[in-house]
Amino acid sequence: MRLESIRKQFGDTPVLNNVNLDIREGELVTLLGPSGCGKSTLLRCIAGLTDLDGGHIFLDSKDIVNLPPRSREIGMVFQSYALFPNLSVSENIEYGMKMRGASKEARRKRSAELLELIDLGEKRDAYPQQLSGGQQQRVALARSLAVKPKVLLLDEPLSALDAKIRKNLRSEIREIQKKFNITTIFVTHDQEEALTLSDRVCLMNKGSIVQQGTPEELYTTPRTEFVAQFMGSYN
Numbered sequence: 598m599r600l601e602s603i604r605k606q607f608g609d610t611p612v613l614n615n616v617n618l619d620i621r622e623g624e625l626v627t628l629l630g631p632s633g634c635g636k637s638t639l640l641r642c643i644a645g646l647t648d649l650d651g652g653h654i655f656l657d658s659k660d661i662v663n664l665p666p667r668s669r670e671i672g673m674v675f676q677s678y679a680l681f682p683n684l685s686v687s688e689n690i691e692y693g694m695k696m697r698g699a700s701k702e703a704r705r706k707r708s709a710e711l712l713e714l715i716d717l718g719e720k721r722d723a724y725p726q727q728l729s730g731g732q733q734q735r736v737a738l739a740r741s742l743a744v745k746p747k748v749l750l751l752d753e754p755l756s757a758l759d760a761k762i763r764k765n766l767r768s769e770i771r772e773i774q775k776k777f778n779i780t781t782i783f784v785t786h787d788q789e790e791a792l793t794l795s796d797r798v799c800l801m802n803k804g805s806i807v808q809q810g811t812p813e814e815l816y817t818t819p820r821t822e823f824v825a826q827f828m829g830s831y832n
């Protein structure tokens with residue numbers, strides 16, 4: 598996927614200033630940056646939940662900017678559990694497939710596979726409020742993968758969870774991401790999370806990507822004082 602000159606402002610306030618980013622197929626890129634720097638806005642623009650003011654988003658060399666969210670083949674998981682409270686776990690996972698007209702049989706098969714993958718097979722008939730936060734996020738992940746998106750967007754999916762659960766789920770997400778070889782953008786404001794999880798880190802500040810590289814590169818060769826401070830505060 599390629600982002601080209603993405604621009605967005607709310608009122609007179611610029612929030613994204615010409616963001617450019619190339620992501621290889623199967624790569625996990627972390628968008629790291631302080632609160633308010635535009636990470637969520639960028640993901641929402643990619644998913645089609647927010648309109649851009651300018652720029653292009655190429656997926657398989659096709660510009661998807663004018664496609665509605667459902668036609669973009671992009672899955673998204675949010676910070677807070679956005680499961681449908683009145684649907685069971687399996688119904689949540691199957692929801693997107695149902696909307697796209699998949700048969701009941703196909704839906705059941707897919708949700709059973711995904712439930713096994715996230716190790717929640719025995720919870721298929723439970724309701725979201727009967728699950729822990731970590732379990733709900735695993736279901737949210739399964740739900741977003743059910744329709745086989747080409748790109749997965751994860752907006753601070755771990756930040757509402759306890760430290761221990763967060764670490765476990767972090768490695769689970771990485772395993773699943775690798776298993777599906779799915780192109781992923783992972784948003785976080787947590788340096789440690791970014792350093793341990795990603796193939797590449799993009800550090801954002803005030804609506805721009807200020808430096809990108811491997812976690813080691815950003816840590817050992819920061820190009821600006823901001824990068825040094827932000828990466829150095831890791832520990």
Ligand code: ADP
Pocket residue numbers: 607612630631632633634635636637638639
């Ligand atoms: P991050 O996810 O990096 O914390 P956001 O993308 O949520 O940052 O927000 C970036 C900036 O845009 C912030 O200053 C925020 O207040 C502003 N913003 C986000 N959404 C809206 C909106 N719907 N209307 C007005 N301002 C917004």
Ligand code: MG
Pocket residue numbers: 636637638
């Ligand atoms: Mg955010």
